[in-house]
Amino acid sequence: MIQFSDVKKTYPDGTKAINDFSLKINEGELVTLIGPSGCGKTTTMKMINRLIEPTAGTIYINGTNINDYNIHELRWNIGYVLQQIALFPHMTIEENIAVVPEMKKWKRKEIRERSEELLEMVGLNSSTYMHRRPSELSGGEQQRVGVIRALAADPDIILMDEPFSALDPISREQLQHDIKKLHQEIRKTIVFVTHDIDEALALGDKVCLMKEGRIIQVDTPQQLVLHPETTFVKDFIGERKSPWQTAIDVVAGDVDSRVITKAAYDKGDYTEQGTFIIKDEDDKFVSALVNGQLADDFIVLKNNMPLYKATDELQKGHQEVYPVLKQDRLVGTLTYKDVLSYLRRETAAKDGVIQ
Ligand SMILES: Nc1ncnc2c1ncn2[C@@H]1O[C@H](COP(=O)(O)OP(=O)(O)OP(=O)(O)O)[C@@H](O)[C@H]1O
Ligand SMILES: [Mg+2]
Incomplete structure (x- = not known):
């Protein structure tokens, strides 16, 4: 230190x-x-x-x-x-x-x-x-x-x-x-x-x-x-x-309500529709739950991936949300909405529009 x-x-x-x-x-x-x-x-x-x-x-x-x-x-x-x-x-x-x-x-x-x-x-x-x-x-x-x-x-x-x-x-x-x-x-x-x-x-x-x-x-x-x-x-x-070069941890939204802890998952009965990301007590990514089923090959993205590469992945449309990991720790989640609001903010900043 x-x-x-x-x-x-x-x-x-x-x-x-x-x-x-x-x-x-x-x-x-x-x-x-x-x-x-x-x-x-x-x-x-x-x-x-x-x-x-x-x-x-x-x-x-x-x-x-x-x-x-x-x-x-x-x-x-x-x-x-x-x-x-x-x-x-x-x-x-x-x-x-x-x-x-x-x-x-x-x-x-x-x-x-x-x-x-x-x-x-x-x-x-x-x-x-x-x-x-x-x-x-x-x-x-x-x-x-x-x-x-x-x-x-x-x-x-x-x-x-x-x-x-x-x-x-x-x-x-x-x-x-x-x-x-x-x-x-x-x-x-x-x-x-x-x-x-x-x-x-x-x-x-x-x-x-x-x-x-x-x-x-x-x-x-x-x-x-x-x-x-x-x-x-x-x-x-x-x-x-270009904003497309930005690393996705800057673009990603904060870890939100779609993220649940392993402890909560172990206790609860998650049969809800939608995607939930499971992390352990050290913020490590564990797995994802899609419509109540554990997903085997859930795709995760590395935090330093540039936005243009992540967008390729999003376009395949396999998942509604992508965990963003720094090493194996969950630092955010990425959705289309995050990308759009990021690009909107960027364009506004470049055009001098005050947010
Ligand atoms: N030996 C010195 N005597 C007097 N002033 C100095 C000396 N070394 C640096 N300075 C001044 O101190 C300030 C900070 O210098 P420094 O080298 O730390 O800047 P820097 O941020 O590294 O700049 P750069 O990005 O150009 O490398 C500058 O105004 C510089 O002119
Ligand atoms: Mg210097």
Whole structure:
């Protein structure tokens, strides 16, 4: 857990980069920081691993003031992908990846295996790339190595400052997908800076929107889109690409009366017409009941599926409602009505109609 408590940063020349900054990032959460250039995103990141000291306030990691940690141990446990690609030019890719594992005194064999595994994970053939130098890689490939280098020594926290800025849209989407998958698998705490609202909404469990060193709104992507608190937030949200690209957890309705708990189902006598979705006490999807019968192959949708893909599924017309799952947890339900009201809202926002 990372906690900022009333943090301020004023640079020696008087620039007030960060003000009244209080934010809690839970363990295993992926938080995206977004805001205009110069709003203080990089400054915020660098304060976490003490590359920059705050002027006032305190930052805690797992309840301990970061100043109370040994600075080397603190940094080894925080993977950092810099805003500019910063591989060591004279070292091979393998050596670049091995820097922190070596400091942590990992065994040679472990380091080699880890490097191979990470390269393969981002689609770089390890036997081809391990022995090359950064100048022998394309910009996008270097960025991928920058990302996996930050993961190499298995840190608890990963900071990523616009890690995909030099990538074409397709590689970018591929890497976003990799990060999302990776985050689901390893459940690390990740702070991810981006300029791109689509990226912020697609990746973040929470999105923290900043302006001039302050937090304007921090919320789930769904809340941010549905309930922007200020016109600044609305304008930012309005910069998204086509609404069809939106992830469906933003479009989906809240878990509603169609959802029943397993306990209630076990007790009750559900013979009613219509569809009911059954979840357990941990919000995990269990099954669905259609006209009183348990459905065997009820279709569920993943929360990060783009709307256009979900619409294909809806058009098949197999179900009146689709559970939206984040991993196996139920985060919402999707119906045609949700899609229509979302598109209506989007169009109204684009046309400047006030809702
Ligand atoms: N060393 C420094 N000395 C003085 N001012 C600085 C210094 N570093 C950053 N700043 C200023 O602090 C503010 C925040 O900078 P920061 O780099 O955190 O912004 P950012 O949100 O990361 O921007 P970008 O999206 O362009 O990367 C800016 O006004 C910047 O000019
Ligand atoms: Mg920056």
